[in-house]
Amino acid sequence: MKSDKVTKQILFAASLIILLTAAGMVFSLIMGAIPVFKEFGLGFVFSNEWDPTEGRENYGALPFIAGTLITSILAIVICLPMAFSTSLFIGEYFRKSAVASVISSMVDLLAGVPSIVYGLWGFYTLRPIIMELGLSPQGYGVFTSGIILAIMIIPYATSLSNEIISMVPNELKEAAYSLGATRMEVVFTVILPNARSGIVASYILAFGRALGETMAVTMLIGNSNVVPDSLFGTGNTMASVIANQFGEADGLKLSALIGIGLLLFIITALVNWIGKIIIKKFS
Amino acid sequence: MKAQIELANQDNSSYRKLKDRIFFWFIVVMSVVTISPIVMIIGKLVVKGFRQFNFNFFTQTTPDTFEAMMAVSQGEIIPGGILNGITGSLLVVVLASVMAIPLGVIIGIYLYENQAKRYAGLIRSIADVLQGVPSIVLGLISYLWIVKHVTTGFSALAGSVSLCIMMLPLIIRSTEETMKMIPTSIKEAGLALGVPYYKIILRVLIPTGFSGLMTGILLAISRIIGETAPLMLTTLGSPVVNMNIAKPTSAVPLLIWEFYNDPNMVDLIWSSSLFLMGFVLTLNIISKRIAAKRRTI
Numbered sequence: 155m156k157s158d159k160v161t162k163q164i165l166f167a168a169s170l171i172i173l174l175t176a177a178g179m180v181f182s183l184i185m186g187a188i189p190v191f192k193e194f195g196l197g198f199v200f201s202n203e204w205d206p207t208e209g210r211e212n213y214g215a216l217p218f219i220a221g222t223l224i225t226s227i228l229a230i231v232i233c234l235p236m237a238f239s240t241s242l243f244i245g246e247y248f249r250k251s252a253v254a255s256v257i258s259s260m261v262d263l264l265a266g267v268p269s270i271v272y273g274l275w276g277f278y279t280l281r282p283i284i285m286e287l288g289l290s291p292q293g294y295g296v297f298t299s300g301i302i303l304a305i306m307i308i309p310y311a312t313s314l315s316n317e318i319i320s321m322v323p324n325e326l327k328e329a330a331y332s333l334g335a336t337r338m339e340v341v342f343t344v345i346l347p348n349a350r351s352g353i354v355a356s357y358i359l360a361f362g363r364a365l366g367e368t369m370a371v372t373m374l375i376g377n378s379n380v381v382p383d384s385l386f387g388t389g390n391t392m393a394s395v396i397a398n399q400f401g402e403a404d405g406l407k408l409s410a411l412i413g414i415g416l417l418l419f420i421i422t423a424l425v426n427w428i429g430k431i432i433i434k435k436f437s
Numbered sequence: 438m439k440a441q442i443e444l445a446n447q448d449n450s451s452y453r454k455l456k457d458r459i460f461f462w463f464i465v466v467m468s469v470v471t472i473s474p475i476v477m478i479i480g481k482l483v484v485k486g487f488r489q490f491n492f493n494f495f496t497q498t499t500p501d502t503f504e505a506m507m508a509v510s511q512g513e514i515i516p517g518g519i520l521n522g523i524t525g526s527l528l529v530v531v532l533a534s535v536m537a538i539p540l541g542v543i544i545g546i547y548l549y550e551n552q553a554k555r556y557a558g559l560i561r562s563i564a565d566v567l568q569g570v571p572s573i574v575l576g577l578i579s580y581l582w583i584v585k586h587v588t589t590g591f592s593a594l595a596g597s598v599s600l601c602i603m604m605l606p607l608i609i610r611s612t613e614e615t616m617k618m619i620p621t622s623i624k625e626a627g628l629a630l631g632v633p634y635y636k637i638i639l640r641v642l643i644p645t646g647f648s649g650l651m652t653g654i655l656l657a658i659s660r661i662i663g664e665t666a667p668l669m670l671t672t673l674g675s676p677v678v679n680m681n682i683a684k685p686t687s688a689v690p691l692l693i694w695e696f697y698n699d700p701n702m703v704d705l706i707w708s709s710s711l712f713l714m715g716f717v718l719t720l721n722i723i724s725k726r727i728a729a730k731r732r733t734i
Contacts, residue, residue, distance in 0.1 A: 168540055269665060270694060336453050338456060393571055
């Protein structure tokens with residue numbers, strides 16, 4: 155039928171749109187970043203000097219790449235025990251019970267809180283605690299951002315691992331119980347080895363989320379354009395520097411910010427791709 | 438095998454049982470720690486935001502700094518509201534949905550119909566990559582495309598384009614998953630009757646999977662409604678109600694950012710956040726309800 159052909163063509167055309175969008179995004183970012191790469195070459199990626207003063211402009215993305223990686227790694231380290239426990243709580247210990255569904259919907263809620271609300275909460279609740287503990291005089295910094303990021307990525311880290319943990323076949327667990335294993339031993343000798351790659355993949359995807367978070371980090375990291383000197387030092391991430399400095403940017407500075415956007419795009423795409431490959435291998 | 442031998446060698450069962458108890462309580466305590474932030478966040482928003490909630494809050498635009506300062510110094514609540522933010526958020530989100538929902542559903546159906554094709558695999562991977570792109574980068578893109586070349590200035594359209602790209606992968610994925618769950622016999626029955634293909638999509642696939650599509654769409658909207666970063670780069674903000682898609686527009690999350698940066702208006706952040714959070718929560722609950730209903734059928 156003729157109409158069938160037209161329908162198929164429409165479906166195909168729609169799929170082309172997303173292809174073009176993605177290609178256009180890469181193209182625009184590269185085009186926008188060309189001036190800064192022309193000016194500084196690869197030094198843009200490896201230089202740690204960021205000076206927008208006119209006349210002696212110098213742009214290096216290293217402080218922000220470092221800031222992004224440090225906060226995200228810190229976030230995943232803090233998130234690990236919490237997400238791991240919650241996954242076991244929902245997927246094994248209280249599987250299919252009412253408590254588990256309450257906990258799981260509350261974790262889902264965490265994903266629904268807007269980034270800026272996390273920022274406010276971090277600023278007005280978490281920051282005073284950090285100051286109280288004497289960890290940092292102003293309460294800003296890498297550590298504070300890391301904690302907030304950890305809370306933000308918990309739902310991403312747990313969503314997949316819950317399912318995979320609950321999918322471990324009962325026969326395997328029962329075999330271990332019949333040998334006299336305690337529940338904890340079952341967790342570490344049966345469940346974890348079976349669910350390993352799925353759990354790893356969900357942490358990688360959560361890590362990818364942490365890399366690109368903007369508002370909460372912008373409000374808490376202290377916004378100094380240097381490589382963080384300690385766990386409690388201030389810094390800036392790639393996302394937060396774009397948010398902070400975009401307002402007054404044009405010319406070479408705008409190009410530098412777009413360059414940072416391009417680097418962020420590449421890093422997150424790479425991390426997500428690795429996560430997806432692990433999931434695919436697993437299923 | 439090694440693990441089993443180890444188990445057999447350990448004959449200190451009371452020690453093992455103790456370890457097991459401790460581990461159990463570790464899990465329980467850590468899980469409670471994990472969910473405590475959400476309780477604290479909602480608690481704080483309700484306690485601090487409730488005071489500002491009144492009729493004016495929804496019907497007036499934002500006050501200027503001076504008005505706010507006067508009110509604060511006299512110990513009154515800040516006059517005015519966030520009407521410009523509410524209308525702006527609605528405008529941007531509706532515009533993004535109008536673009537993203539039809540396109541996303543069509544692409545999802547395409548992927549479902551061409552599962553094994555390599556090209557479909559490519560499109561699927563692209564959707565996955567797009568889903569992982571940080572929202573601020575989407576803001577940059579929309580700035581380069583729309584703000585610079587289409588509306589030549591900050592605009593609601595630019596904001597909705599960045600949010601549209603954010604929504605697309607979520608809708609594509611949920612559409613494809615929903616379609617996969619529809620029994621093929623229903624589709625084949627239609628085909629056997631000689632119904633044209635587009636009618637099968639409109640009359641069979643979409644109605645049958647409606648609740649699944651709805652869940653995906655509502656979740657996608659709840660994801661984008663709180664986005665601040667891309668809007669800072671695209672819609673900029675506006676103190677008045679704006680319904681022109683080519684003009685700068687405000688949005689609730691943008692207003693929260695402005696209030697946060699203005700010491701006189703700081704009191705308004707809690708009520709605005711409470712409003713935003715309430716909206717997101719409602720969308721989440723509705724979509725959960727729809728999903729749960731579907732499972733029981």
